[in-house]
Amino acid sequence: MKPVVYTYPSFIGNFTGLSEYPLWIARYNAAVPPDNASGWTRWAFFQYSDGSAGGGLPSGTRRVSGISGPVDLNEFDGTIEQLKERYKKKKEPQKEGTNMDKKDANAIIEKYLKPAWGAATIPSDKKEIGRLADQLRAASGQPRQNV
Numbered sequence: 374m375k376p377v378v379y380t381y382p383s384f385i386g387n388f389t390g391l392s393e394y395p396l397w398i399a400r401y402n403a404a405v406p407p408d409n410a411s412g413w414t415r416w417a418f419f420q421y422s423d424g425s426a427g428g429g430l431p432s433g434t435r436r437v438s439g440i441s442g443p444v445d446l447n448e449f450d451g452t453i454e455q456l457k458e459r460y461k462k463k464k465e466p467q468k469e470g471t472n473m474d475k476k477d478a479n480a481i482i483e484k485y486l487k488p489a490w491g492a493a494t495i496p497s498d499k500k501e502i503g504r505l506a507d508q509l510r511a512a513s514g515q516p517r518q519n520v
Contacts, residue, residue, distance in 0.1 A: 399420040
């Protein structure tokens with residue numbers, strides 16, 4: 374299974390080389406996802422509300438029965454059957470240990486995450502970029518650096 378790239382329009386330009394992966398785009402102030410997604414021809418998921426801003430359900434609310442408080446609202450680009458098929462658990466077990474080449478992980482960190490970290494001005498964005506870099510390191514058997 375491939376990872377999914379989650380981002381928002383003003384930050385998506387940092388990930389143009391990752392367009393082989395499915396895109397989950399967040400855009401709260403619009404009813405539709407952006408037309409041009411910097412390298413992606415189509416989105417897989419569209420988050421149109423963070424629970425406090427953006428669109429609502431057909432009922433006009435951002436609440437889901439059984440959950441207290443507002444919730445993120447997302448749309449999948451396909452049918453429920455396609456969603457289940459694409460993201461169902463595979464029958465063959467995952468290999469133990471690393472599942473990503475160290476060279477590939479370091480290339481992604483150097484080419485995409487380090488420049489994004491340098492351009493980020495919000496501390497929480499820097500923290501998230503560091504977390505993503507550590508996920509790549511862990512997947513390739515390297516020690517985490519941002520603990």
